[in-house]
Each structure stands twice: as structure tokens, then as C-alpha cells.
Amino acid sequence: MTASSLEAERAPAAARRPGRARRVARALGRGEEARGPLDYARSWWLRGFAAAVFLALYAPIAMLIVFSFNDSRRNIVWQGFTTDYYVKAWNNAELIQAFVNSLTIAATSTLVSTILGTCAALVLWRFRFPGRPLYEGLTSLPIVIPEICMGVAMMAFFNRIGWPTDLGWPWVLGNITIAHIAFSFPFVAIVVRARLVGFNRELEEAARDLGASEWQVLRDIVLPYLKPGLIAGAMIAFVLSLDDFVITFFTAGPNSVTLPIKIFSMIRFGVTPEINAASTILILITVAATVVGVAMQRPGHDPGKE
Amino acid sequence: MDDWKRNQRIFWPLALPPAVWLLVFFLVPLSLIWVLSFGEKLGIQEIATTWTLDNYAKAVEPLYASILWKSLRICGLATLICLLVGYPVAFLIAFLRSSMWKALLLLGVIIPFAINILVRTFSLIAVLRPTGPINAAYEALWNGAHAVLGVVGLGDALLGERFTPLMLMYSNTAVIVGIVFVFFPFMVLPLYANIEKIDRSYLEASLDLGASHLRTFVSVILPLTWHGILSGVIIVFIPSLGYFFIPEILGGANSDLIGNVIERQFKSANNWPFGAALSFLLMYATFGALALRAVIAGRRGGGA
Numbered sequence: 281m282t283a284s285s286l287e288a289e290r291a292p293a294a295a296r297r298p299g300r301a302r303r304v305a306r307a308l309g310r311g312e313e314a315r316g317p318l319d320y321a322r323s324w325w326l327r328g329f330a331a332a333v334f335l336a337l338y339a340p341i342a343m344l345i346v347f348s349f350n351d352s353r354r355n356i357v358w359q360g361f362t363t364d365y366y367v368k369a370w371n372n373a374e375l376i377q378a379f380v381n382s383l384t385i386a387a388t389s390t391l392v393s394t395i396l397g398t399c400a401a402l403v404l405w406r407f408r409f410p411g412r413p414l415y416e417g418l419t420s421l422p423i424v425i426p427e428i429c430m431g432v433a434m435m436a437f438f439n440r441i442g443w444p445t446d447l448g449w450p451w452v453l454g455n456i457t458i459a460h461i462a463f464s465f466p467f468v469a470i471v472v473r474a475r476l477v478g479f480n481r482e483l484e485e486a487a488r489d490l491g492a493s494e495w496q497v498l499r500d501i502v503l504p505y506l507k508p509g510l511i512a513g514a515m516i517a518f519v520l521s522l523d524d525f526v527i528t529f530f531t532a533g534p535n536s537v538t539l540p541i542k543i544f545s546m547i548r549f550g551v552t553p554e555i556n557a558a559s560t561i562l563i564l565i566t567v568a569a570t571v572v573g574v575a576m577q578r579p580g581h582d583p584g585k586e
Numbered sequence: 587m588d589d590w591k592r593n594q595r596i597f598w599p600l601a602l603p604p605a606v607w608l609l610v611f612f613l614v615p616l617s618l619i620w621v622l623s624f625g626e627k628l629g630i631q632e633i634a635t636t637w638t639l640d641n642y643a644k645a646v647e648p649l650y651a652s653i654l655w656k657s658l659r660i661c662g663l664a665t666l667i668c669l670l671v672g673y674p675v676a677f678l679i680a681f682l683r684s685s686m687w688k689a690l691l692l693l694g695v696i697i698p699f700a701i702n703i704l705v706r707t708f709s710l711i712a713v714l715r716p717t718g719p720i721n722a723a724y725e726a727l728w729n730g731a732h733a734v735l736g737v738v739g740l741g742d743a744l745l746g747e748r749f750t751p752l753m754l755m756y757s758n759t760a761v762i763v764g765i766v767f768v769f770f771p772f773m774v775l776p777l778y779a780n781i782e783k784i785d786r787s788y789l790e791a792s793l794d795l796g797a798s799h800l801r802t803f804v805s806v807i808l809p810l811t812w813h814g815i816l817s818g819v820i821i822v823f824i825p826s827l828g829y830f831f832i833p834e835i836l837g838g839a840n841s842d843l844i845g846n847v848i849e850r851q852f853k854s855a856n857n858w859p860f861g862a863a864l865s866f867l868l869m870y871a872t873f874g875a876l877a878l879r880a881v882i883a884g885r886r887g888g889g890a
Contacts, residue, residue: 317790318681318786318789318790319681319683320681321679321681321683326678329674329675329678330674330675330678333671333770334675337694337698337770338694339713339719340710340712340713340767341698341701341705341709343709343713344705344708355712356715356717395603396607397604399599399600399601399603399604400604402600403597403600403604405587406587406596406600407587407590407597407601408587408588408590409589409590409597409601415605418605418608418609418613419604421612422612424876425616425872426824426825426828426865426868426869426872427825427828428829428830428845428865429619429865430612430615430616432619432852432862433615433619433865434611434615435852436615436618436622436852436858436862437614437615437618462607462608462611469604494593494595519700523700523701523702525702526828526831529831530853540702540704543702543704543708544831547704551711551712555708559705559708562702562705563701563702563705566700566701566702567700567701569700570696570699571693
């Protein structure tokens, strides 16, 4: 709201005095070059609109985080700062169990997804084989089909094969983990393939000429080159697993509740600052993992391209 | 690329594990659901595969057809809003000159991806409720207008005596807001990828030949980004039909979408064959949309 009202005030002023727009541009460090015909990004209308959109995109999340520190049970008006609800969440055994479950599933799923995704990426990058388009299609199918379809399919599948429901921890998390791997590793494969595009195959040939076996080439040449892609892929798999709600919702049993499932049942039960506290923790973890993943992917564009 | 036969000792260990995993834990479950959708419910747990089409016929019965129709309307409107809001933002990011700002704004679009969709949906409750910031702003506006009109004695006549907050929560409006909010980044990224790729010399040519900026946008930019628009629309519209938790958290008694009906068939109503048929209708819609996109991409010769 503030950004758009600011915008409304500025735009006509800038139009009246072109010198001012340039001064503003200079103050913002954009040099003195005149506005070219394609400099649409310099339009204050567009900038104001985008600022308003980003405000709307982040304000609810910011509010959620701020209100997790609100000293009020009903959490409607600000009553003062407290960390009570974090302490409360910490002492909520079910919530902590759900959190531990989520982390266990995410860790296992990340490990297996990274391996499977890398395998799929290497196969599609390296080999010509009959059924290659089919292979490629199969590994991208989990990305395109609606989550709810995959969720109900998993539910019916584990029910049909008679997946035992009375397994002890951590085996009770097995079916959720299997489902998470199935939808996560195709994303890892995409990220790793993007990284492989820049790989210089002469390095491989040089190693082979020097007597390295195929596996040695893979281990000592290709994998070290892939490292940023592997980390980025692992981060994506981790976030996908930790965040997943829809597919987990259909596969979770009473003894395999994950954090998003627990948050969902808490929301249904009533809105409390404890939900805000639990959500804030989840946000912190997944956003940190994403920022690491994005940072890792950036150098991947360097070799060969641009 | 190497031929697979020359390096079978590498090929099989790499190719098999992902393929087997998807075969067993993805294709088999989907096939199971597909077969179930032609099944008949006998008892509480018993389902006989009779290859009946009754489950699909049930989906067009008035009760479910109206939910289907409402889902298409609500999700369609939400997708349209997403597009109208997302296009200018993607456009701005694509035309930014500073690479730092570009990276920063892109990160700004990507971060919401990482924030749990359930948490993002939940965060809207505090914004939309009668005591939330939207109503606070509306109340301030109302009070201002009431006071101003009160000077000429029209305040009560035009605006009523007392402020009544907008009842945004637990309504279809809230569901639409929720879908737009949750899916916004999904719309922006394909649009950005497409707009970014436009050859700028086309735009310069259009402007040099005397077309206005508006004309250039309508006749050059828009057709060139048609593919990105289509990708964004598909990526928002189809999944939004299945996100049952958005109506569950934000919607009212009449806000159910197809996703809620599917969820109920599996979780409480316990009519798996019908739920399976509904989810396969959603799958067919997905494949249809993807095929349409492929056809259009083929005709236009590539794109994003």
C-alpha cells in the first residue's frame, strides 16, 4: 500500500521534470545514461506495481512470524513480545515427534533422491539407447501430474500391498519416505542435467587415455565437477520432502505424523500462536536450504555458457 | 553421446535404479488407481474390478457436475488474476538492466516456493479476518469518508451508521485469494523465462517502424510470450483444482473444489473407485493441457 501511494505521488512529478528522474536514477547508482526505448524496467508505474506485489507476497508471512512472538492467546492484536509459544511448542511432545519424523524422512529421502536423480541425469546425458524418450518422459512424469493424484495412488498402493501399519520407529516412516523419493528425484535429475551441460568431455577422455577405468572417471572427474549441482539438487529434495503436505497427507498414519500434517490438524483445531511458532521454524529451515541451493546453482551457468 | 551397448557395465547400474523405482513406486500405483476407477464398491474394503463406467458417469451427476463447474470457475478466475498480476512483474524482472536486482527479485519470487504451502495458506487467515489489516485499512477509509460526508450531512445516508467489516474469510473470495497467493511464483517463473528470451531487436524494429509501445506489446511481445503464458496457466490452473487444503482452511461451507471431493472419497466417504475416477479425470486434463502446449510449441517453433 505504501509503495503504491508513494508511486502515485512520484510518477507525475517525474514526468513533469525529466531532470528529476535522472537524478533519482543517479542516486540509485544506475549511471547517467538516458532512458532507452526498451528500458521498460525504468517505468515507475511498473516498479510501483511490482513493489506492491512483493509487499503482498511477503506481508502475510512477515505477519505470521511477528505474531509468533505475540503475547496473546487469541493472537488478534499485538500484546507484547514473548517467546512463550516457542517454549510451548518445544514442550509439545507430539509436535516435536512430528518434527523429528519430518527431518528423518527428509534426510533419508534427500540421500536416496540425490543418488537416483544423479543416476538418471548421467544416463540421459551420456547414453544413446532405445526407449530414451520414454525414459526421459517417465522421469519427468512425477513433476507434471497433480499431487493429489499421486497421493491417492500411493495410499491405494500401500493399502493393496498390505504395508504393515504397526511398524516401530523409524520403519513406520518407510512408506512416506518411499513416496517422497519418487516425487523428489526427478527434480534432482533436472538440476544435475543442467549442470552436466557445461561439462567438458575432453577431461573424461584425457583421464581415460591416462588409464582411468570408467568408474574412476565417474568418481574422480565427473562427480567432483557435479558437486555444486549435487548440493543444489539435494537442497531441493530436502525442501520438497520437508514441505510436502498433499502426498504425505494420504500416506501418513497415526504414528507417522509429519510437521506439515501436524500443523494442518492444529489449524483445524483452532488458530493459536503455537502454530505460528512451529511454522516459523519450518520457514527458517526451508528458506535457508533454498538460498543455499540457489547459490550453488549459480556458478553452474558459467562454464561454456554466456 | 555414447551407445549404451559399448558401456553396459556403466549403463545398467545407472539406468536401472531410477527406472525400477518409478516403475514400482509410481507407475504401478497410478495403474492401480486407473483400474480402481473402473471398479465397483462391494463392501467397506472390498472392491471388485468390473470395468464399469459408473464412476465416471457419477462425476457428471448434477451434484458433482456443479462442484466441477464451480472448481473450473474459481480456479480459472484465480489463474487469470495470477496471470494479470504476474505478467507485469515477470516483465519488469526480464527487462531489468542491473543483474544484481534481477537476481535479487528472482530470489524474491523463488523463496515463497520454499515456504510451506500450508503455512502460506494459514498466514492469510490473519490478513483476511475481520480484525486483520485489510479490514483495518478499509475501516480507516470508511471512517474518513464518513467524517467527510458527515460535514454535508450525507454520512449516515450513504454509508450507514456503523462500519461493518468485510467478511472475507470462509468464502469463495478467500479461496481465490489463497490460490493466487500460493501459486503466484509458479506463474511468474515460466513467464520470466519466456520474456527474457525475446529477441530485443524485434521490439526495436517495431518501434522504429512507428508502432507505439502499446501496439508493440500487443502485436509483438504478447504473441512471442504466448508459450510462457500457456505454461504459467497450466502450471497454476491444474494443480489448483487438486489443492483441497486451500478451501479447507480459507473456504466456507460451499467452497469445495474437486480436490476436496477426491480427498473425501479416500479419507472419509470411503468410495475409492469414485475418487479414483475423479483423480483420473484430473490426470486426463493434465495430459490434454500438456499435449495442447506441445502442439502450440511445435507450430510456433520452440519457445520456453
